[in-house]
Amino acid sequence: MKFPLSWLRDYIKIDCSSEELVDKLTMAGLEVEQVATIGESLSGIITGRIDRITKHPDADKLVITSVFDGKTHHQIVTGASNIAEGDIVPVSLPGAVLANGTKIKSTKLRGVQSDGMLCSEAECGVAEHSAGIWILSKDTPIGIDFIDYAILYDVILDISILPNRGDCQSILGLAREIAALTGQPFSLPPVTLSETAIDHNYSVKTHSELCPLYLGRYITSITNTGAPLWMQRRLQLCGIRPISMIVDITNYVLLETGHPLHAFDDQKCDQKSFSISEVTEATTITTLDGQERTLSSQQLLILNDDNPVAIAGIMGGQNTDVSESTHSIFLEAAYFDPTSIRRAATSLGLRTESSMRFEKGVCVDTVDYASQRAASLLVTYAGASVSKNVITATLPKHPCFDTHTLTLSPDQLNTFLGSNFTSQQIETVLTSLGFKVDNTLVTIPSWRAHDIKEWPCIAEEVARLIGFDTIESTLPHSLPIQDNDDPLVELTKITQDFFVANGFNEVNTYPMISEDDLNYISELKKDDWNELANPISPQLAIMRPLLLPSLLSLISYHSTRQLPNQVLFEVGRSFQNDVEISSLGVVMSGKHDLGAYTEAHRALELDIFSTLTHTCKRFFNQLGLDISLSHDSKSLATWAHPHLNYTISLNKMLIGSLAQVHPTVLDHYGIKDPVVYLDVNLTKLLTLQNSNSIYRPFSRFPSTRRDIALCVPDTLTFSDIMEVATKFKHKTVIKTGVFDVFESESLAPYSRSIGIYFIYQSMTETLSDEIVNKNHQRLCDRLTESLPVQIR
């Protein structure tokens, strides 16, 4: 909210510099976001009356004016066409400086002496552009300092008012706060209102607890012209556009006191009986901005007879709004329940200066003060008459009228804060803020009733004003035994460390994806999506069920930037139905020759599928987990290559998958090179703790190796062979592996050669060649009997 210093100075003496004031406010929780100084360069602008306008002898577009400043006449040549004799205008005489820094000098224009300049609003710094000279109202005194009169120079503080400080959403409220901060006295300026015995038929009833106080004044004989210039200027400085006397005065009082008021046009109120009630069935009303709005149950309406005329506390209706021809009004001042106003404003999507104040809570004690203030301004500036007969509807037992007290001793306060404030200090601070202190009994001022609910709030007020920085720092005395970290924290750390050490780059992505992304990687039904109700874009609309789409987007991003070879991983959240899991996602794309430049090294270019599979095995090995990789076409994921894929399980529980990504999915991301993806459910992994390792004795006798080279048809896999080998191998076989794979024309068509080694070792003796040969021959026989393979 914007606060012009000149307006605050009407109510409070500000001795310190504006920098000091800004610092004090900011430290006390009223954060000054911006300090704007306007009209800093202006100087010497006065008001003058144009007494005579004559043609310029040598220029069609110029005229010669004679301007009277109350003492002398000045001859000023101008090109403006919107002026007439008798107009009162801002005048800058030689020596004056305009808003843009131009210094005015006497000069000759086409041969005619010109001693000054008639000013536009832009030249006075109150508008960006203006079409002509600023014509002031006829009652403007002439020869006065116009910079002061029209508030052309001011310092405006833009303060972010925190949600608990509704009481500071007004000039008077902030003045009271500044008074407490600077040790100045403050009291509400008295209002003198002369009321007249005018009869009217208005009546008001409240039918809702949400409106415990409603007060109406009948005001008539209003001269509804423009508001005085200073009032218009103050509204402008606070960001409100001046409209008409009645509207401007209600807005002015809103800014000044923090109380939203509303004026109903008397002539448009067919019936004079007002009531406030909660909507029971959907009701429509056209608000004064011309929008038709539908209210639903529990929202508060102001009714004229049965006709809705305003959405309580938010906006008036078009049917009773004031216009230029309005001369009599019914002026509303009220207290509405903050929560109900906020609920209604939120559901209508309509936030107004009025709703902003009601929802943070206005002070119930000053509702009538604000009404009187507006009425007195109408009397003073619009010649209005105010009826003595004030209409009030009230629920006197409503808790908003209660006086609140709290008990807090200085000891209790100091124990809580760890401070050493004296009872004198505490009392001084609280009194300056409007609290009443009687020993340990503290009475809360009515304007803080929404905010001060418990004794720590009072401690906060004391610390805030004396300064948190004055409390001497200590370290806690208690030293509880440190609790366990979440086990996921440690697993995440090990996972990150492993993949970084193995050359993978960690990324951090948004967990939201688009509907398209989702459909390409899963067959989840729409009901099972974790879909956002209010996404900021369709690209970020659904919580991802796995990390793949996020990582593929990054592969795509890099491949369009000449960086197609990526090894990325992320430990992040994914969301499957109602379950939120911590997932590991790893992708490898492109070519990885490890930077080789010799022929021998280049030949070692990594196969990304095999490399990631090996990395995956090493990862689980490091975790001490004995996983099994299996090729299971039944549980094949939508995104996976039909052949190059594995499911990863631990203790027969599925914990992840590893596969080349299906080219259809890659097409969606515009990725040309193959991508391999590893997905591990870390949350599930945590629940599957392997038993502790137990030492097993190992053989110290020498081992013997035997090799077999098999000619194998392409349809048979290595794992098919190993399945049979595992079944028939002798118990002295302690290790097997592949030493050679090749394809050649010398072999049978559609076949390849696989060389497999077997290591024989006994726990109890050195094996003789005869025994090993016998066992190995038996294995070879079994292999050739059971499988369509030949020993080469």
Next chain:
Amino acid sequence: MIDILNSIKTDSISKINDIDSLHELDQLKSFLLGKKSPLMDVLKEIPKIPAQDRPIIGKQANQLKEDLTNCLNQKKQELINKERDHFLNNNQTDISLPTSGLPSGTYHPITTVTRLICSILNRYGYAIKQGPNIESDFNNFEALNIAPNHPARDMHDTFYLKNKRVLRTHTSPVQIRTMLMQEPPIKIIAPGKVYRCDADTSHSPVFHQIEGLFVDKHITFADLKGTLEAFLQELFGKNHAIRFRSSYFPFTEPSVEIDVSYTVNGKTSWLEIMGAGMVQRNVFRHVSYDPDSYTGFAFGLGIERIAMILYEIDNIRLFYENDHRFLSQF
């Protein structure tokens, strides 16, 4: 005989000294000590000399044999060393060529900064806890004293799911989860992702926070100050002024914002670093703690903000673009 032996000795040593290769040395060895060598000839003559001279001559001849053997071995080792030195000194491998092999992986800067902050607070005795990103309205708002239609909801631009749950707007729900599960003392930190739908160029809809909570008997605001001053001095260095400025959070009272004075390009200003405060009594009531028995403080900070200050990063979106040319700098 003695003279012959002496001349063999002189002659042999001179021959050994002249040798330049191991191969020649081998040949010389058989010439000097073989069956047809001059020394052997002498040894063969020994039975023919007078008996009283035999021990002297025999002893001298054997001594010569031993000396020549030692001399040959010494020469052999010399030549081996020379050959090795030659081999070592003539290695033409260009070790300045680039290395090849596994590239180095990198941590995301968010991870690095999270670990940095957690490691400091871990030492202060705070255990690391985590919570879900999709939260209930109760944990994210109500239990933290933000009732429906509380004006403070304006401070949180909330993403809602279609099932009415929310993407947590702060890491504070982890406070609630922990307090609902455990009795005081509670001393935890909770790092993690949070979500706000107020994205513009200076905001990101997803960012990271670390939450801290310490609840026990007799915890004071002065303790909050002391703890966070120590923490911030470790994080930024000792020569930064720290100030505690009044603020408002529904779940703490008193509430403060903590600013650190920071100099960039010679210009010193206060940077808003974290929010903190004493736990609001209603929060204790929501988790069935007795607010008259316990007090506590809570604090929270944005990880991106810290990373941006420490690494002089000027755009928050760089963290989520994950451009290799950005990530490879950390």
